[in-house]
Amino acid sequence: MRLLPVTSLQPGMKLAKKIYNDEGLTLLSENAELTSSLIRRLSELGLNQVYVADQLTEDIDIPEMISDETNRQAMHEIRHNFRKMMDTSMKGFVYPFLGKTFLKVVENILDDLSSRENVMIMLMNINSTDQYLYRHSLNVCIYTILLGKVHGYSKDDLAILGLGALLHDFGKTKISPALLMKPGKLTAAEFEIVKSHANIGYRLLKDEPGIPLLAAHCALQHHERINGSGYPRGLHQHEIHDYAKWIGIADSYDAMTTHRVYQTALLPHQASEMLYAGCGTLYEKEKLEIFRDHVAVYPLGITAKLSTGERGVVVKINSDVPQRPVIRIFEDSYGQDVSAPYEIDLATQLSIVITQVEGSMMEMIYA
Incomplete structure (x- = not known):
């Protein structure tokens, strides 16, 4: 599953997690197909980001802090x-x-x-x-x-x-x-x-x-x-x-x-x-x-751009260094889709940093 800003949702996408209201009741179920009106309604409800089903990240499991x-x-x-x-x-x-x-x-x-x-x-x-x-x-x-x-x-x-x-x-x-x-x-x-x-x-x-x-x-x-x-x-x-x-x-x-x-x-x-x-x-x-040391500053499923120009999705959080997760690359430094996605572990590739995260208008600046 992938974490996307509501502003990036497109009709035809499917939810990967349920959406609840303030009574704990299900508003939209998993696998619900999004329409233009549903996307507009999600925005009206104040939702900022949602998890959607995505073939590239279908193996990602998002753990809950409590049951x-x-x-x-x-x-x-x-x-x-x-x-x-x-x-x-x-x-x-x-x-x-x-x-x-x-x-x-x-x-x-x-x-x-x-x-x-x-x-x-x-x-x-x-x-x-x-x-x-x-x-x-x-x-x-x-x-x-x-x-x-x-x-x-x-x-x-x-x-x-x-x-x-x-x-x-x-x-x-x-x-x-x-x-x-x-x-x-x-x-x-x-x-x-x-x-x-x-x-x-x-x-x-x-x-x-x-x-x-x-x-x-x-x-x-x-x-x-x-x-x-x-x-x-x-x-x-x-x-x-x-x-x-x-x-x-x-x-x-x-x-x-x-x-x-x-x-x-x-x-x-x-x-x-x-x-x-x-x-x-x-x-x-x-x-x-x-x-x-104990906050997932880059949530699982969020899209990140690297200092190399590559773009990918956070697929694993390194508990020892949560600021340096594992990124699954789907776009090369030229902006082209890669034929076979590959992963970069920022905990070992110390010369590479995250420069931008989808949903953020602020680019991260490094000296």
Whole structure:
């Protein structure tokens, strides 16, 4: 299968993976043949990229970070409980099973990640039209748990870290959806309202039965930055809990790689570069290095152009050096289709680099 931007889809192509709506129901099945109207509908739904069947890459298997069942159950609980908090008619609402419910979600994610070897941070926003807040909360939880696992936290620590990550944006349930999804630039007053979600989330969670106080502090501190430029309190380096620092990295990465009404999604390598621009100022170097070594910056199935002029598809991610994948070449340096595709392993061919990725208008510049 091959990963293509929706703008590159052509009638007659067939989907290689199902597309789900925000209820977890199938909108389009595998092998569904795309028409002009379906392609237009995918664009309207906010999908940026989809997997399509392709003879050149039919042997590529795209692994999931968590199982379909874990994903489905997690999204159900997130939607159900977040929507209850959004219901303004339920003033003073206290749900004593909130902690128990979300801890079970985190435990399921932990079990899935523990059963998989060499798990990489893969894009989680492909082939899904989930409302941003719900999907983002789950993505950040998965990414953060993986980073914490690599860092060496115990299972008990990972459970609290994962719970804090899952609920980091819980305060947004009390912010107007129209404001959160405003297409244009926010006014200064509107931005202050959006920023208040950190304090709101803390207040909602700190006394909630079954929610550790540390998880509530993750909601409070996930926008703090080590140079003091974050919010809501402008904390510095050691004033910020380590859990919140991990969540801050995962939160920023997922936000940058997600298409929204006011923002076009960046590709993973672009988002990673943006994160590294804040190395030592916004984020700790050691944490970014762990992130760098465990994120698939070039997703399987994506088309890449090499410094040699050749073009091909990413068919394998080298877990030791994910920035240098294996590319299956289908076009030579003269722009001609090759009669027999061949592979270049960038982990061994160190003089060759990726200069452009399909779906990206930004060429990568190397000194």
